[in-house]
Amino acid sequence: CRRLDLKKLNRKTLETLIRAGSFDNIEPNRGALFAAVEQAIKLAEQHHRNRHQGQGDMFGLFGDSSRDQPPSLIMNPEEAWDLRQTLAEEKQTLGLFLSAHPIDEARDTLLQISRGRNLAQLQENMENWQRPTRRGDSIEVILAGVVIEARSMVSKKNGNPMIFLTIDDRSGRQEIGVFGKAAETYKDLCKADNILIIHGKADYNYYKEEWRINAETIHDYYDARYSLLQKLDFTVNAEALADNIWQTLQETLAPLEDTHGARISITLQNTSINAQGRLHLPAAYRIDHDNLRRLEHLLAEPQVRRHY
Known part of the structure; x- marks a missing residue:
């Protein structure tokens, strides 16, 4: 801020650069740095005013180097963002997760809740499941991941709401259908970047000869890690x-x-x-x-x- 023209490097630009992680090599605590932006700008403005008025040179004539030292930026480390907020700010700025993945901090807990089975293992199991002998037979499943796509629509057949989710846990991706009452109940959770825990049933599609997963209950990870x-x-x-x-x-x-x-x-x-x-x-x-x-x-x- 002291070196550059603050008319070009304004507050909004600084905040965007912090959100994107551009200052991580200078200060990795993005939250503390973000909270200190206003202070940094004020210190820099004072520095530019002093230079314009020649105060630094005047003090230097009398050998008072202590008065020529610019004040330091004071940051509060408790202003730190958690990983969830860090990645949300990063995604909002860059359009993607760059420094980490939302699932990283949740992986161990999600594996416990989903009975030690990630999406890749679930899909491998599904390939080996026997075709049901009776229509309507289903298998209960628990799966978890971050939502990378959510498509909402209305059934042409009965007018009921439908949501198709694609979730990712870094081992694989899986599409899940959310229909009727479940779609209405959990529509606010079915948003991109949310980490979800889904209890549902795998039903066999005889026409396409494959298993499909339909959600029955959906939990937000940040609530479920305590409520479950x-x-x-x-x-x-x-x-x-x-x-x-x-x-x-x-x-x-x-x-x-x-x-x-x-x-x-x-x-x-x-x-x-x-x-x-x-x-x-x-x-x-x-x-x-x-x-x-x-x-x-x-x-x-x-x-x-x-x-x-």
């Missing part, structure tokens, strides 16, 4: 826990009790005496991002294993 949790296992360094940890933990969890929530177990490890023990908490608990972070903080940043 069955159990959380924490492995904790017992020596790092606060003295009043159990009272604090009880006070934290009591308002979160939920019969439809996740069970929690805590494995305590004490390396100094080479011993460990496990606690199974008596209730199920409602877990979301904030609740999980609170528990991780209380338990001194434990190892966490999720079960779906």
Whole structure:
């Protein structure tokens, strides 16, 4: 900003370059840099005014080098974008994902939810499935991926809504049909770049002699990674826990009790005496991002294993 003409390098241009990752070699924290744009422009404008008024040269005559040092840009690292926002800004600017793929941070969780089977493995299984002996027989499937295409239309036969999704998990791509009530219920989720978890049925198309997948329920990944949790296992360094940890933990969890929530177990490890023990908490608990972070903080940043 100090070197260039701010009339040409304006705020909008700077923000676009940050979204695209053009400054990553200078500062990889795009969110903090984006939040500091206004500050950078003001500092640069002051720098240009000082140069125009000759202040830098005047101070230099008296050997006061400290006054000639330009003020530094101050950034807040907590302004960082998560991967989801980073990629959304990148896609909006460039029209594609360049630095990563949305599925990257979700892959391990999606594999757990989809029973350890990615799209390529599902498609391989489908090729080996036997043709049904009775029409109408179907096979339940769970699959997940990022939406790369969503086509909405209305059935000419009955006027019901239809959506055809193409999802990608970097192992393969699969088309899924969403019909009738499901199309109406989940239409807001069926948008490009959303990461979805789909429970559905594979039906055999006798005319084309192939299996087709139709969605029954659809979950957004960012919600489902908590709402579909069955159990959380924490492995904790017992020596790092606060003295009043159990009272604090009880006070934290009591308002979160939920019969439809996740069970929690805590494995305590004490390396100094080479011993460990496990606690199974008596209730199920409602877990979301904030609740999980609170528990991780209380338990001194434990190892966490999720079960779906």
